[in-house]
Amino acid sequence: MSQASDYITIDPEGAELRVVHNLLLSGVAPRPIAFVSSISEDGINNLAPFSYFNAFGANPPYVAFSPAFSGKDGSAKDTLENVKRVPECVVQAVTYDMVEQANLASTTYPKEVDEFIKSGLTPIDSVMVKPRRVKESPFQMECQVEKIIPLGGGKGSGNLILCRVVLFHVREDIYKDNIINPQDIDLVARNSANFYTRASHEAIFEVKKPTDLGIGMDQLPEHIRHSRILTANQLARLAGLPNLPSEQEMYAFMSPVHKLNADNPYTRKFKQAIAQSENKEEAITRAAQAAIEAGDLHFALKALMTIPLLRTV
Ligand SMILES: Cc1cc2nc3c(=O)[nH]c(=O)nc-3n(C[C@H](O)[C@H](O)[C@H](O)COP(=O)(O)O)c2cc1C
Numbered sequence: 250m251s252q253a254s255d256y257i258t259i260d261p262e263g264a265e266l267r268v269v270h271n272l273l274l275s276g277v278a279p280r281p282i283a284f285v286s287s288i289s290e291d292g293i294n295n296l297a298p299f300s301y302f303n304a305f306g307a308n309p310p311y312v313a314f315s316p317a318f319s320g321k322d323g324s325a326k327d328t329l330e331n332v333k334r335v336p337e338c339v340v341q342a343v344t345y346d347m348v349e350q351a352n353l354a355s356t357t358y359p360k361e362v363d364e365f366i367k368s369g370l371t372p373i374d375s376v377m378v379k380p381r382r383v384k385e386s387p388f389q390m391e392c393q394v395e396k397i398i399p400l401g402g403g404k405g406s407g408n409l410i411l412c413r414v415v416l417f418h419v420r421e422d423i424y425k426d427n428i429i430n431p432q433d434i435d436l437v438a439r440n441s442a443n444f445y446t447r448a449s450h451e452a453i454f455e456v457k458k459p460t461d462l463g464i465g466m467d468q469l470p471e472h473i474r475h476s477r478i479l480t481a482n483q484l485a486r487l488a489g490l491p492n493l494p495s496e497q498e499m500y501a502f503m504s505p506v507h508k509l510n511a512d513n514p515y516t517r518k519f520k521q522a523i524a525q526s527e528n529k530e531e532a533i534t535r536a537a538q539a540a541i542e543a544g545d546l547h548f549a550l551k552a553l554m555t556i557p558l559l560r561t562v
Contacts, residue, residue, distance in 0.1 A: 266320055266405045271441060279438030279446035282343040283314040284351055286372075286380040287331035289360065294372060294381055295327050296364035298343060298351045300439035301407060310414035312340055312390060315400070315407035323404040327360050329397070332410055336394035337378035340412060341386035345435045345447050350385075377415045387420035387434055461491035468493065473553045478534045483541045487550050494551050502551045503558065515539035519552050523559070530556050 261269045274280075283302035287295045301315035316326035332338055343351045347370070354368040365372045365381070372381035375391050382389045392412035400407040423433040436448040446452060466474060466488045474484065494502070506523050509516045515536050522532030533556055540549035 270320065270405060274439075275441035278440040279448070280440075281436070281438055282351065283312065284341045284343045284354070284383060284386060285314060285328055286339045286341070286365075286383065287328050287337070288335050288380045289327075289331050290334045293361060294363045294365050295331055295360075296354045296368065296370065296383065297326065297328050298355050298439075299328070302340075305411075310390075310417075311395075311411060312392065312414060313409050313411045314340065315409050317405055317407045318403065320405040325408075329408050329410070330360070332394045333397065335379060337380055338392050338394060338410075338412060339375055339378065339380050339382050340390045340392055340414075341383050342388040342434065343437055344385075344387060345437050345449070347383075347385050348437045348445065375416075382418065387423050388429060389418040390414045391416040391418075459489045461489070463489035464492060470554065470557070472556055473550075476534055476553075478531065479538060479541075483538060486541055486546055487553075490546055490550060494547075494554060499551065499554055499558070503555060513540075513543065513545070515543055515545065515548065519548075523555070529559065533559075 259268065259272065280300040281302055283299045285297055285299055289295065297316075299314040299316060301317070303313065305311045305313060316329040318325055328338075350368040350370055354364040354370070356364075356367065358364060358367060365383075371384035373384045375382050378391045378393070382391075390412075392414050394410055395413050396409075396411040398409040398411065400409060419429060423429055431453045432449050434449075438446045438448055440446060466484060469484065469488055470493075473479070473487065476484070479487075506520060509520060518536035518539055519533065522529060522536050525532055533552055537549040537552040540546070540552060
């Protein structure tokens, strides 16, 4: 594991608003984007993206987003004004295909301007609420606004809008086995400045949920935990195993090693490592590393546990 460098420590009290804002936007990232449609008392549609946004529970379903007061003049966003008067909205996903249009909708148009028209997106009627939905978005949540929590009241202060989802709409072709396929929905998320993340292709990877009560890093033998070859992620995968191999398991594994199934590249690597006289420990660790990457954690741990045994031979 790499040596940590020094930290710059910042107390938000007394720090410039710009500094705090940028820290949050660049450090809490990428953030999902709520594309929020609301409606004024006079029936004017409003549409704006908000990346201070997330989901907070499923029973009942809640999402929240935060239109902040302007950092320049402290003025309120139209979305906030609208939901104070008409406490309903539709929160929809922003996909790669429509990110520029969502960006266009973030322009500070006057209150009377309908951002559906400006952005060229198509309004369609909602079922349970008055604000209309964005047809182009494949995931839409009709919401009742339950609470508006002011988070300071000054310039740049947020206003947490807590919404109860009363109806979901998801496009048929992206929804399989109760899951929205990440490659198909092609969501985008917001980083800081002009940076966005496209949440598909290589950006998507899997981390298997721990199924057992893992032994934890602290139970890994010292020579494994302090390896200069294995990464923290690889060690964490080993630490997710339910127990260390027993003496009998190690005995069975070691005797005789040449009987191991040699079909796998990592078993072959391991057998070669055992047979070589120079840099044996490193070669064994590299074989174990290959086994971790191939998903054979039990083999990897056993292989690593041979190191102290071989040292004593
Ligand atoms: C991707 C993206 C995310 C944004 N997130 C937020 C946010 O979380 N909070 C906020 O106050 N403004 C955010 N903005 C800026 C608002 O969208 C912008 O101020 C917009 O004009 C507000 O519209 P309204 O006045 O019609 O409500 C974001 C802009 C973009 C492009």
